[in-house]
Amino acid sequence: MPSPAALTGLVDLAKHKKVFFIVDESFIELTTPGNSFSMVPRLKSYDNLFIIRSFTKILALPGLRLSYGLGPSVWIEKMAQNKIPWSVNALSCIIGDYLCEIPAFLVETSHWRLIETLHLILESG
Numbered sequence: 001m002p003s004p005a006a007l008t009g010l011v012d013l014a015k016h017k018k019v020f021f022i023v024d025e026s027f028i029e030l031t032t033p034g035n036s037f038s039m040v041p042r043l044k045s046y047d048n049l050f051i052i053r054s055f056t057k058i059l060a061l062p063g064l065r066l067s068y069g070l071g072p073s074v075w076i077e078k079m080a081q082n083k084i085p086w087s088v089n090a091l092s093c094i095i096g097d098y099l100c101e102i103p104a105f106l107v108e109t110s111h112w113r114l115i116e117t118l119h120l121i122l123e124s125g
Contacts, residue, residue, distance in 0.1 A: 001031050001033065001037055004037055004038070007023065008039075008042060011042070011046050011048065014048055015046060015047075019048065020048050020050065021048050022050045023039050024052045025039070025040075025051055025053050026052060026053060026057050026067070027058075029109065029110060030058065030113060032117070038051075043070055043071065047072045047074075049071060049072075050069060050070070050071035050072075050075055051069065051070040051071065052067060052068075052069050053068055053069070053070065054067040054068075055095075055099060055102075058106060058109065059095075059102070061095070064095060066095060066096060
């Protein structure tokens, strides 16, 4: 996974070339550095950066299609103007109501994944 410093260099280059830069962080909680490698803290510094995040991956809910994007308000407004009327299904809306309760789950999942990774490394010799 590229470091934030490496990605920031690419975002700088893209900005210089007047190109939008999209980072997909859908699996970031499942990586070793986790959210510490997120580009979210850099959003305020770049008007060409957009980040895609997903609850579907970390919550193991295939098919739910519950994601979100972070970026400049201009982009968000344009997307809102062009979105289809029913972009999220009813089940996703119901699940979405409970997402404020998952931070502890995310921390526990990250710790579990790290422990399992260490076990695999130790077992492989």
